[in-house]
Amino acid sequence: MSYLGKRLVHVVLTVLGIAIINFFLLQLAPGDAADVLAGEAGTADPEYLANLRREFGLDQPMLHQLWAFLQRLFMFDFGYSYRHNMPVSTLIFERIPATLILVGSSIAMALVFGILLGVVAARTAGRLPDKLISLASLLFYATPPFWIGLMMIVVFSVKLGWTPTGGMSDIISNKTGLAYVLDVMRHLALPAITQAVFYLAIYTRLVRAGMLEVLSLEYIRVARAKGISENRIAYHHALRNAIFPLITVAGTNLGAFLGGAVLTETVFSWPGVGRLMFDAMFQRDLNLLLSILVLSSIFVVLVNLAVDLLYALINPTVELR
Amino acid sequence: MNGTNLLDIRDLRVSPRGMTETAILRGVTFSVAPGETLAVVGESGCGKSMASLAVMGLLPPGLERRSGDILFRGEPLPVDDNTAMRKVRGRRIGMVFQEPMAALNPVYTIGHQVAEVILEHEDISAAEARLRVVELLREVGLPSPDRIIDEYPHRLSGGQRQRVVIAMALACKPDLLIADEPTTALDVTVQAQIMRLLKRAQNELGIAIILITHNLGLVAQMADRVVVMYAGHKVEEASVQTLFASPQHPYTQGLLRATPRPGRRRAGGKPLEEIPGMVPAITDPPSGCRFRPRCPRATRECETVHPAVRQVGDTIVACHHPGRLEAVQ
DSSP, X not given: OHHHHHHHHHHHHXXXXXXXXXXXXXXXXXXXXXXXXXXXXTOOOHHHHHHHHHHHXXXXXXXXXXXXXXXXXXXXXXXXXXXXXXXXXXXXXXXXXXXHHHHHHHHHHHHHXXXXXXXXXXXXXXXXXXXXXXXXXXXXXXXXXXXXXXXXXXXXXXXXXOSOSSSSSOSSSOOOHHHHHHHHHHHHHHHHHHHHHHHHHHHHHHHHHHHHHHHTSHHHHHHHHTTOOHHHIIIIIIHHHHTHHHHHHHHHHHHHHHHHHHHHHHHTTOOSHXXXXXXXXXXXXHHHHHHHHHHHHHHHHHHHHHHHXXXXXXXXXXXXX | OGGGOSEEEEEEEEEETTOSSOOSEEEEEEEEOTTOEEEEEOOTTSSHHHHHHHHHTOOXXXXXXXXXXXXXXXXXXXXXXXXXXXXXXXXXXXXXOSOGGGSSOTTSOHHHXXXXXXXXXXXXXXXXXXXXXXXXXXXXXXXXXXXXXXXXXXXXXXXXXXXXXXXXXXXXXXXXXXXXXXXXXXXXXXXXXXXXXXXXXXXXXXXXXXXXXXXXXXXXXXXXEEEEEETTEEEEEEXXXXXXXXXXXXXXXXXXXXXXXXXXXXXXXXXXXXOOSOOOOTTSOOSXXXXXXXXXXXXXXXXXXXXXXXXXXTEEEOOSSOOOXXXXX
C-alpha cells in the first residue's frame, strides 16, 4: 500500500507540473480568444476587445490567471468555454465516450493482431509467413497514418462504398439498440484501423523479437523434452514471457494514442475529444484546451500506474517496493 | 544383443542442413542396456550433447540427422516426427540439462511445471497430479514440498532447481534418463548430492542413465560403461574399470592425464598435463584421423586413413596405434 501511496503522490506532482508547463506554453502562442471572436465578428473595436478580455479574465496578470486556474483545477472545476458558451466539463464529457471507443478499439486491435502476427512470424522465422509479416509491418511502420486514413477512405468509402467517409453514426436515420451499435461499428472501422496499423506494426516486431529470444532459452528446450506440444510451448511457455516488453511499450504508447486521436478524429470527422482539442487550439479557447491537456495527462499517468501494477501481477519475479 | 538393449544408436550422422561436407556426428554407434549407466565423455564441441538431442528428436534448428538409426527397445524411434516423439519425451525418456538456473520457466510455479509433464502423458486429474508432485518433490529431497510446490523458480537455489528438473524428468517413470552435464553449473558439494540422487532414483526405478559429462571423476563414480567421443567420432568404448585401468586411445589417455587424482600424485610433483592443440573446427577437419594433429603417436598412416572402429581386448577403439599408456611414455 505504501507503494501505491508513493505512486499517487507522483501522479499528483506530475499532473501539476504538466498543468503549469502547458499553461505557460499556451501563453506563448500569439493571440487570444478575444482576438479570434473579434475577428469572426468582423470588428476590431478596442473597446469591444477590452470588454471581452475583462469578461474572460484575460486582462489579469499572468500569475493571477495561473493561480485562478490551479485553484479551479483542484476543485475539478474546469471553467467555462466562452467560445461554446458551455461549461468546459460538459463539453469534454460529452466527447469522451467517442474517443474512448476509438482509442480503446484501436489499442485492442493493435495488441491482439500484433501478438498473433508476432507469434506467427517468430514461429516461422526466416520462412515465407515471417517474411510477408515482416515486410507488411515495415510498410505500415513507415507509412504516415493520416495517409493510410485518406487512402482507406478513397478505397473503402469512395470506390467500394463499404463504409461511411466519416462521423460516428448516420445522422438521418434514428437507429436504436443493436442497429445503432452496428452503425457505430461501421463508422468506427476505418478510423480504428487507421490508428491501429502503426502500433500493430510496432507490436508485431516487438513480439516477434521477444518470442525469438525466449524460444531460444533453456526452459523452452526443457518444455520440449517434457513432450509438450509446439502450440502450448509457443502460447503458454514463450508468449507469457515475451509479452512483458509489449506491456511496457503499450502502456507508454497510450499518450501517443490520444495524440494520434487528434489526427484520426480530424480526418474521419469523428466527434471525439481530439477533434475538440484541435478546434479549441485554433479558436484560442485556452480554458478548454488546458482542461483537455490536463485531463488526458491525468488519464495517461493513471493508466501507466495501472500498467505497472498489472506488470507486477503477471510477472512473479517483479516485486513492488 | 539388440533384443536386450534399451537404446541402440547405429552409425548416427548429424550435419548442418544443406552442408554435405561438414558433420557434427560422423557415424556414432553405441547402445544402452536397461538399468545401466553409460557415460559419454569428451571435450566441449565433440558432439556428445548432439547425440543425446538427436535421440530426443530435439536437434537445434539447422541441424539434421543425415543417416543412422536410433532404436528404442528394438523399435526405431520416430525422431523426425515431432508429434510421435512427444509421446516418448518425458514419458519413456527423461532429460536433465546443464543449466538449472535457466531450465525453469520464471512465470510458472514449480508445481505447475512438474504437474505439466504428468498431465501431458497421463489421464489423471489436476488434484491427483498435485499429490504426485508433492511426493516427487519429497523424493528428490526438496524441503517442505507442500510449500515449495507453490513457489516460483527465482526463489530456489541452483541445486534446488536441478532437483525440480530431475523431478520433472522422473515424473512419468521413464526407462531412460539422459543427464547432459547435470552438475557442471553447481557447487561441488551440491554436485555430489545431485549425483547421489540420480543413483538412488536409478536403483529404485531401474532406469538406465546416459551421463554426458567431461568430469572423469563423476564417470568413475557413476558409470558402468564409458564412450569417449572426439570431433564427432566415438574413439573408445569400454567398461569403466577397463577404461581407467588401460585406456587404449591416445585421446583417452590424454584426458586421464589431464585429470587431477588424489592418491596418485605424479612423480616429482609435475603439473597436470594438457592435451596440446584444440578440437578441430567442424568445417575444416584434418585428413585421416581427426585426432592426428594433437596425437603424440601420429604416423603417415594416420594422415591418410581414418581409423576404423575395432576390438582390442575388452575395448572398442578407433586408432591405428592403440596401446597402453606406459607404452608411449
